[in-house]
Amino acid sequence: MLNPHSDRIDYGDKLTAPEGFTLSHAVATTYSLDLETLLCLPLALSFNCTPEGDLKADKLALLEAISQLKGKVKVFFQQGCIKAPRQFNLLFSLLEPLLVPQVPTQAFSAFHPKLWLLRFTDQAKKVRYRLLVMSRNLTFDRSWDLAIALEGELAGARSDDNQGLVALLKSLMPGTEDFRSELALLAKELPRVIWDRPDGFSALSTLPEKPGQSPLLSCPNADTVMVMSPFLHPGALDQLKQGRARRWLFSRAQEFERLGQERLQGWECFALNSRLIDGEDELSHARPQDLHAKMVLLQEGPISHWHVGSANATKAALGGSGAQPRNTEFMLRLSSGNARQSAQQLRAELVGSEQEPNGIFLPHRFGALLLQPEQPTEECLRRLLYRLIQADWCMRAVADASGTYTCVIECQPEVLVPDDKWVIEAQPLVSGQPQVLAPRLVWEGVGLAQLSAFLILRVGAGAEVASELVIKLRLEIEGGDTREQHITTTLIDSPHKLLAYLHMLLSPTHVHRIDTRARDGGGNGGDADTLIGQMLNGPLHEALLRCAARQPQKLQRIDDILAKLAETENLIPPELHSLWAQYQAFSRSKA
Numbered sequence: 001m002l003n004p005h006s007d008r009i010d011y012g013d014k015l016t017a018p019e020g021f022t023l024s025h026a027v028a029t030t031y032s033l034d035l036e037t038l039l040c041l042p043l044a045l046s047f048n049c050t051p052e053g054d055l056k057a058d059k060l061a062l063l064e065a066i067s068q069l070k071g072k073v074k075v076f077f078q079q080g081c082i083k084a085p086r087q088f089n090l091l092f093s094l095l096e097p098l099l100v101p102q103v104p105t106q107a108f109s110a111f112h113p114k115l116w117l118l119r120f121t122d123q124a125k126k127v128r129y130r131l132l133v134m135s136r137n138l139t140f141d142r143s144w145d146l147a148i149a150l151e152g153e154l155a156g157a158r159s160d161d162n163q164g165l166v167a168l169l170k171s172l173m174p175g176t177e178d179f180r181s182e183l184a185l186l187a188k189e190l191p192r193v194i195w196d197r198p199d200g201f202s203a204l205s206t207l208p209e210k211p212g213q214s215p216l217l218s219c220p221n222a223d224t225v226m227v228m229s230p231f232l233h234p235g236a237l238d239q240l241k242q243g244r245a246r247r248w249l250f251s252r253a254q255e256f257e258r259l260g261q262e263r264l265q266g267w268e269c270f271a272l273n274s275r276l277i278d279g280e281d282e283l284s285h286a287r288p289q290d291l292h293a294k295m296v297l298l299q300e301g302p303i304s305h306w307h308v309g310s311a312n313a314t315k316a317a318l319g320g321s322g323a324q325p326r327n328t329e330f331m332l333r334l335s336s337g338n339a340r341q342s343a344q345q346l347r348a349e350l351v352g353s354e355q356e357p358n359g360i361f362l363p364h365r366f367g368a369l370l371l372q373p374e375q376p377t378e379e380c381l382r383r384l385l386y387r388l389i390q391a392d393w394c395m396r397a398v399a400d401a402s403g404t405y406t407c408v409i410e411c412q413p414e415v416l417v418p419d420d421k422w423v424i425e426a427q428p429l430v431s432g433q434p435q436v437l438a439p440r441l442v443w444e445g446v447g448l449a450q451l452s453a454f455l456i457l458r459v460g461a462g463a464e465v466a467s468e469l470v471i472k473l474r475l476e477i478e479g480g481d482t483r484e485q486h487i488t489t490t491l492i493d494s495p496h497k498l499l500a501y502l503h504m505l506l507s508p509t510h511v512h513r514i515d516t517r518a519r520d521g522g523g524n525g526g527d528a529d530t531l532i533g534q535m536l537n538g539p540l541h542e543a544l545l546r547c548a549a550r551q552p553q554k555l556q557r558i559d560d561i562l563a564k565l566a567e568t569e570n571l572i573p574p575e576l577h578s579l580w581a582q583y584q585a586f587s588r589s590k591a
Helices: 035-040 042-047 055-068 092-098 163-171 180-192 234-240 253-259 274-283 343-351 379-390 483-491 495-506 525-537 539-550 553-565 574-590
Strands: 022-030 073-078 099-102 115-121 127-134 147-154 193-195 203-207 224-228 246-251 268-272 295-300 303-309 331-336 361-363 394-399 405-410 423-428 440-446 454-461 464-472 474-477
Touching: 022 042, 022 180, 035 042, 035 092, 042 055, 055 092, 055 483, 055 495, 055 553, 073 092, 092 099, 092 483, 099 464, 115 180, 127 180, 127 193, 127 303, 127 331, 147 331, 163 180, 163 203, 180 193, 224 234, 224 343, 246 253, 246 343, 253 268, 268 274, 295 343, 343 361, 379 454, 379 464, 423 440, 483 553, 495 539, 495 553, 495 574, 539 553, 539 574, 553 574
Parallel strands: 022 073, 073 099, 224 246, 246 268, 394 474
Antiparallel strands: 022 115, 115 127, 127 147, 147 193, 203 331, 224 295, 268 361, 295 303, 303 331, 394 405, 405 440, 423 454, 454 464
């Protein structure tokens, strides 16, 4: 079930299409977002493969992979929760159309669901679905998380299994005019999607069924309550107690110490083994691997109900003390009458027995951990951050005589409220010095490739930065957005790279590796000319013939690429012009 040695999911593999199918549409939701992580995913979504080694060597493949995702994929995330990348990548700007920021309903709530919903089709128009429900955000975090992958097909009968998923999709429609019809299609088909249940499970449902409801279905007669959550709140735990049921709580040692033994009376507490958290760090400089998984298992006699997904055992996620949940969450509920899926069996897998502990989770000993002084986020800071992400940010990029741009932000009054304690600075992600927030912010001399819809906001008190946000704003570029064309001509800057790019695009197996001689410019002149001749007379011509017969849509993509590069002098070999002329009319007739 949850054996960390064998029950693992390959994230990249689960984003690839089934054999014979291609991606139709995909929706992802996450609280936080890492642009470098997101940049790894288009290769899986478009080419059914994952990057190997340095992404810098895959820029041509990534350029094509991202281009193929236009109009197919949207990633919804909480505004402000983008991690500032370690270094700028030219391709970040191509990710902007995929991203849709979400602003929660209030300062103390969050947009928190974590899932992928993928729709695939084959040439016969058969439809397949895949649902990934996770506790992990779209980041490189190496914490211990839970994920479930379900395969589904369209059926004739309708069911309520996907009611919660449909409700979530409908809540995402406002502000997505360019993807509204795709979301509507998914919401229309989902009631007829039948999921393959994981082994041992007989029923499933998606929660909450309506916005504002709890992401859990209660079980008043439960005899065992098993909770796994990295963050805890006494009010939520009280709500989960379920009468006289046995209570097992799996969390971080720091959380147990923060709440204290008295507040956790009645719960048997287990903490993730510190050797698993810090062990890898002892050998290298890898990221810590603390607990991040979220699960609530309610056992009622022989029936176990698993709830897996995004919700922590907190008041914001579950409600408590008479309060309704504040967050937007998503949980998958799976039910089983099989002893292998029981709470007792899961505890045995995670803890072992007194005679044979397995070392994953250990009974927590209160007082054994020295807590670092907690730095709580002040209520006034939370409200200030909320004002910042709630504002309608817009950057205008005005072209100047030197070929660069002047970027201007007219700040809204609500973000300029005087504050004696906090100072707010704004800085473009790519180019420009930080500036203290003022009614009008101006950055001059910004190149086209440096224009970005990502803005860094820092809130500080004195020399100390209390919080850093990266928001996605509206970017309006005078004369239109030509960044993609600029990136294309920057990356494909020689005939050798162009031919290698076309060969990669036409490959029936989506092999994305670029010939190193082509990627590096073709070597010396003789080798370069030889390579061009070999590609034009052999592999490229054969690939064009094959695509004309089997995948004519790829010819349209080639036509688009060559049109973008047509004005670049000495880039398109004359032989390629002649060869493409034979296919161009056919390509345009199929468009």
